[in-house]
Amino acid sequence: xxxxxxxxxxxxxxxxxxxxxxxxxxxxxxxxxxxxxxxxxxxxxxxxxxxxxxxxxxxxxxxxxxxxxxxxxxxxxxxxxxxxxxxxxxxxxxxxxxxxxxxxxxxxxx
Amino acid sequence: xxxxxxxxxxxxxxxxxxxxxxxxxxxxxxxxxxxxxxxxxxxxxxxxxxxxxxxxxxxxxxxxxxxxxxxxxxxxxxxxxxxxxxxxxxxxxxxxxxxxxxxxxxxxxx
Amino acid sequence: xxxxxxxxxxxxxxxxxxxxxxxxxxxxxxxxxxxxxxxxxxxxxxxxxxxxxxxxxxxxxxxxxxxxxxxxxxxxxxxxxxxxxxxxxxxxxxxxxxxxxxxxxxxxxx
Amino acid sequence: xxxxxxxxxxxxxxxxxxxxxxxxxxxxxxxxxxxxxxxxxxxxxxxxxxxxxxxxxxxxxxxxxxxxxxxxxxxxxxxxxxxxxxxxxxxxxxxxxxxxxxxxxxxxxx
Numbered sequence: 122x123x124x125x126x127x128x129x130x131x132x133x134x135x136x137x138x139x140x141x142x143x144x145x146x147x148x149x150x151x152x153x154x155x156x157x158x159x160x161x162x163x164x165x166x167x168x169x170x171x172x173x174x175x176x177x178x179x180x181x182x183x184x185x186x187x188x189x190x191x192x193x194x195x196x197x198x199x200x201x202x203x204x205x206x207x208x209x210x211x212x213x214x215x216x217x218x219x220x221x222x223x224x225x226x227x228x229x230x231x
Numbered sequence: 232x233x234x235x236x237x238x239x240x241x242x243x244x245x246x247x248x249x250x251x252x253x254x255x256x257x258x259x260x261x262x263x264x265x266x267x268x269x270x271x272x273x274x275x276x277x278x279x280x281x282x283x284x285x286x287x288x289x290x291x292x293x294x295x296x297x298x299x300x301x302x303x304x305x306x307x308x309x310x311x312x313x314x315x316x317x318x319x320x321x322x323x324x325x326x327x328x329x330x331x332x333x334x335x336x337x338x339x340x341x
Numbered sequence: 342x343x344x345x346x347x348x349x350x351x352x353x354x355x356x357x358x359x360x361x362x363x364x365x366x367x368x369x370x371x372x373x374x375x376x377x378x379x380x381x382x383x384x385x386x387x388x389x390x391x392x393x394x395x396x397x398x399x400x401x402x403x404x405x406x407x408x409x410x411x412x413x414x415x416x417x418x419x420x421x422x423x424x425x426x427x428x429x430x431x432x433x434x435x436x437x438x439x440x441x442x443x444x445x446x447x448x449x450x451x
Numbered sequence: 452x453x454x455x456x457x458x459x460x461x462x463x464x465x466x467x468x469x470x471x472x473x474x475x476x477x478x479x480x481x482x483x484x485x486x487x488x489x490x491x492x493x494x495x496x497x498x499x500x501x502x503x504x505x506x507x508x509x510x511x512x513x514x515x516x517x518x519x520x521x522x523x524x525x526x527x528x529x530x531x532x533x534x535x536x537x538x539x540x541x542x543x544x545x546x547x548x549x550x551x552x553x554x555x556x557x558x559x560x561x
Binding site for chain 3: 496503520
């Protein structure tokens, strides 16, 4: 039980960190920088990733076992966002947050 | 392309309808009725289902292809919520909304 | 009581319509059009307006009397988004949705 | 500018802490304890407060100046939730989180 709680706490922290990083970087960095940073698919992925992380955090706080389905989806979306951020370049903090969240979410979804 | 848009529109409508039904029934019916309607796992599922539907709607509005991962998770969570509502009883509108949303989300996720 | 419910239903509908319009137009129109449509303050307002409407809808569905504070904030944010959309131009559906939501939310907040 | 950013960071932290505390306590404490803890108006306020804090955090991350309207609404809702938690009793962590968030949000709204 406490192992479970520790793992969920780590995943919750990773989701909220990735949420803050993606949404904050989109507004504070991508919109200001322009060019490839506002390419529609990249902006959409950043917004979708922020939402996936936020929904995963919400469901872990609610504490229903169905959060594992949400975490499974979140892992895939974080992986896609990390790839988009790598392709755009200069978004290392976002790549790191997405990769960390992907890892924690895969563990919760298993 | 327009077929795709029609299917997404139907799924978006189903998600927002299920979101409204689950959250509205939880507050206006389950909390007032008490007893089995406020059994923790049932309340958690109703809240988790509302959130899953809301996140799916958000991602379809954003329009990133990753919405299919979210819709896949949403289908599973709607199925679980429908079963919980059937077990509690007297929640036909919620069962119907969850089943309809599950069906549309499975089609989007495929 | 039923008057109250009718007014809340109208406000809930207006909020969800404005939410869908703002987020859908941002992704499907502004990001594709570029130029003034992706000017940072405009994109931020569109995203903030979608979130304000979404939170107002959530609180009306929850049914707590504190939703009137949220509706009051939403009215101000919708008004600001409508002005930004008018300044950018070619966003009539968004202006109309924001103005309608502003009006319903002011009535709920009063 | 850096003072502004420091204040917003403190408010963002307070909002996300209050969000986690209210939603986590509702599910992990109130639903399990029952009795006064699941009285409809209390549950609704806990859910509404979690949503207000979440929307405020979202708008500060987006970075639009309209976040001050959302923070003003959030302060009122946090104050109402703190009073409800005090009346129910045994919810000191929730009262503290709501009071802290109310204070930071009033400063942002000013």
